Amino acid sequence: MKRTLFKYFVELTGNPVSSSLLKSFTTSRLSQPLVRPFSTVYHINEEEMEYPLHHYKSLQAFFTRQLQEGRRQIDDSPNTMISPVDGVLSGMGQIDASQTFLIKDHQYRLDEIMGTDKQASPYKDGFYFIFYLSPSHYHHFHYPMTGELISRYALGGVSYPVNNLGLRLGQSPFSTNHRLISEVQTPYGKMAIVKVGALNVNSIQILNASKECVKGNAFGHFSFGSTVILFVENHPDFTPTVHLNTEVKVGQPVGEWIQQ
Template identity: 55%
Template sequence: MKKQIFKSFVELTSHPVSSAMLKQFTTSRISKPLIRPFASFYDIQLHEAEYPVYSYKSLNDFFTRSLQPGSRTADSDPAAVVSPVDGVLSCAGPVSEQQKFIVKEQAYSLTELFGDSASAQPYENGYYYLFYLSPRHYHHFHYPVSGRLLKRYALGTASYPVNDLGIKYKEELFSSNYRIISEIDSSFGRVAVVKVGALNVNSIRILDSSKDCVKGEDFGHFAFGSTVILFFENKKALLPVNLSFTEVRTGDKIGEWQF
């Protein structure tokens, strides 16, 4: 019961009215007494948080916390591609023609995810990684590679839960969810960081409008729920590390550019 209650606070519900109420509650000072029970239940490492736990004004304030400097460092190897988030690397592999991405037994096309065929085309023969963030994870996202931001755009108007219930009852989950796509021009081709928000609230926050992308640098966070999918245009230049179905942390090496 406690797990379902806590999950509803950060993933919200399938109904816009109840989602709005939960958002209002978790972002208000009334929710502050729930911070310690939430942290204890999910075994969150409080020593990593930027501030002492009593400093956070609401449950959402704590959920979107930054970390102490040095808590996450990107692999220093210039050839390393790193995880953009703390989370579970659910799946990874080459993107083939007409591929459907299987997310908890549901299939989604590349075009549905990117919004149109022209935007999806660069990644049709590339490589992808899919990360799921649970309530216990640090919810900021960082650049997986260095380069220059080509474009950043938002798609979708409503969101649905990135969990079994949401996927079961809502077809084309990712094509409907509010999401922000950041495309980076790297030394080895185009890289897309697709941030998918959870449920009824547009909950993705971008830090600034800088065009400079530095591997390992924080550039935003999720306020509620989250999934991140990385797409690489040039799979021939990428040698992936086999980490599927494992926990990864921001900055961990997940692949390597082949010079």
């Protein structure tokens, strides 16, 4: 029962009015008594948090907590791509020539997610990775590779949940949710980092507008439920290094460009 209640708080609902009310509650001090039970229900590792539980004055403040410095080891090999988030790798594969691929029993076109065929074209025949962040996860996102930010834009007006229920029942949730896309030029080609927000509220927070992207550096966080999709430009030497449906952490290699 508690777990179901907390999921409503952090993933919101399909109704904009109730979502607004839930947001107001979770960001207020009225929600502070729920911080400890939330931590207990989701087995949060309190030893790695930046501050002790009593520091967080609202449920959302706790949900968006940072980690102690050094708690995530960043693989600094120049030819590896790291996970941008703590989460579950719920989807992965090569994008076929017709720009469609299967995610949670739904077919999605690359151009729908990226906005236009022109924006999607660099990633044709490339790779995709989908990371689902549950309420228990650390909700900041980091750069998976070093490079230069070449574009950042927002898409989507209608939102559906990004949890499994939303993926089953929503109408193409990845292409209609509010999402923020960051494209990075890396030494191995382009990479798109697609942050999919929660329902009915702007839940994606960006830390700065710098064009310098440093592998492992945090550049924003989610205020409510979240999913991150990576699109990697096709490269003959690129290969994934993780298995589908595995738990990953920021800094862990998930792909590499094999050096000849």
